[in-house]
Amino acid sequence: MSEPILSLRGVNKSFGPVHVLHDIDFTVRAGEVTALVGDNGAGKSTLVKCIAGIHPVDSGEILFDGKPVHIHGPRDAAALGIEVVYQDLALADNLDVVQNMFLGRERLSGFLLDEAEMELAARRTLASLSVRTVKSVRTPVSSLSGGQRQTVAIAKAVLWDSKVVLLDEPTAALGVAQTRQVLDLVRRLAEQGLGVVLISHNMNDVLEVSDRIATLYLGRMAAELPTRELNHSQVVELITAGRSGDLGLARPDVVTI
């Protein structure tokens, strides 16, 4: 088991009177895919947004590389090497692949855009991820398929020498073959030594691709276990009831939001 790259200790988050996250402990390890699962409203997206700096945490600490850090905004998270691939495919249709990968962080030489340098870096990143589906990095994103777009979004996250990549339902809108491509890509990210967090509703994807599964139940971390120690029905029980046999929360029946 590798060292934790990102750890959350006792993180709480409320929106007004709604206590969304209760004393969450969560660990991301380099070179592993950690799946984050839970029913709708369990707090998956809120947890991701807390890590990404979009929502500040109310209490608890975040350790990055063993050192406590404070993340106050998306820029802080990016500076640490935390990148998020959002569910809604945050790409601009009118721009090409290179332009999208460098969106908001263009490389310049003097005052001018360094197009050649950016194109080369984009090619390198795609090649390092063994991406063969994107033919030309100067293709407008609007003409790519859903899987290709998701590939570009993920490659964009890797481009920045990132250490942790959070993927929010990367396969939700994809067909079978495209899901395959993206899952392969997720696996390759971990093989390259990145800490990968995969949020998904698809149990088959989760069981296949992840090394550990963290289950949220009504804002609490019900269980965080190696995937090989779990089977499909146990994960589903943990998601829906917060408990499965002797796994999960001690008294899920008294848990409230």
Next chain:
Amino acid sequence: MKATAEAPEAELAPQAVPRRSGVRRALDAIGVQNVSLLIALVALVALIGSKHSEFFLLSNIEVIGTAIAVMGLLAIVETVVILLGGLDISVGSAAGLGSVVSAMVFTHSGATLGILAALGVGLLAGLVNGVVIVYGRVNPVVATLATLAAYKGVAQLVSNGRAQGYTGTDAAFVFIARGAIAGIPTLIWILAIVALIAHLVLRYTDLGRNIYAIGGNDTAARLAGININRYILAVYAIAGVVATLAGVLITARTGSGQPVSGSEGLELQAVTAAALGGCALQGGRGTIAGTMLAVIMLGVLDNGIILFGVNPFWQNVARGALLVIAVVIMQLRSGERRVGMPT
């Protein structure tokens, strides 16, 4: 970069150099959209020139060039605003306000201060647009429709609805209106310089790239850390400044500050030129080169209407028709959703 360590460099090298033929490169530089504009322009020139050879006189070409200067300036900033995903229909009124202010301040304190005061008022007017849109969360069309009326009203209020000042004897204004550098009229120089700056910023800087990104997908731009509000404020402020610069040109050409008569309807022409030049009104698509071609085409069309002795009131009909045609072509090309049921 860790991710690149094992990238096979040899495989990348040949790809890194784009292999394009000369024709393909030329097409890329001009843009496919602009080629159709060029063809339309050539056809229009051929049609007019075949009947009226005086069209090709240098003096007539200078007339066209100076006539499009005011509208061209507005079309350039309108292009930038549309690229950002907005629309500014107050530019015509802002130009009128700039014209009046430049003439009135000129009468008291001279040409330099007059021009600077006009540009300052333009900055303010543009910022008001931006603030209403960003912080009032008002749709840009509604916001600038409101200021279209308001700025026209302000221009009429400060001038009492009359032409202001007489700049026809001032050296600076005369130089703007009728002067020339290296044989080319000052008005054309001003238009060309503003167009060149806009083109370079949009094409070769991160500012321009981010403007395209915001117009294409503002959510993606925000998640990428681009401060969208700052861009909207800045672009509308620049639109205001350039609109009042166009107002200064109106003052120079007419010899006095015109609250309404020189600038009314310019916003329609500016939007028409931008749309005709290939700007998608949803934002994110379009070029300065395309807009400038459209501006020249509109100038040639106006000139042709006069040469053929057609009732000049047809000009507005022609412009309106062109705007509709341009948008129809754009929608058909992009396959975007149309109003009503798809057929």
